[in-house]
Amino acid sequence: MQEEWIENASKKLRSKNYEVEGAVEDLLQTICSYQLDPTVHPIPMEDIIRLSKYYNWSMYQALLHATKFSLNQMKERICGRSSGSKKDGGLKPFFEVEVFLDGDVTCLKPSLTDVQRSINQAASAVLKSTKKVQNWN
16 A cells, blocks of 8 residues: 555656656747747757746745655654644644553554654655656756
C-alpha cells in the first residue's frame, strides 16, 4: 500500500513537472517567434537559457518547500504542537497508542518500536515521492 502511494504521488509530481516544463518551452517559443521591429535587437540566446534555468530552479524550490512543509507538518502532528491559532481546531492525533497496566508492568500497543517504524516509513514516503522528479533538459 505504501509503495502504491509513493508511486502515485511520484507520478503526479512528475506529471506537473512536465506540464510546467512544457509551458515554459511554449513561452520561450512564443518569445523567440515573435516578430520584432527591425530596429529592435533580437533576444540573446543566453537570456533564453537563463529564463529556462530560472523556471527550472523555481520548480526545484517549490518541490523543496513542499517537501519541507510536509515533513514539518508531520513533526508538529507527532510532537503534538499547535500553531496556537483557533482555526486549526486542535491537532488530531497522528496515531493512537493504548497503555495497558498489569501490576508493575506497563505495555504499549502498538509498541514504541512500531510507532517509530511507522513514522520513519511516512517520512521516507514523502522523500521517495520526489526522487524521480528530474531536472529539465
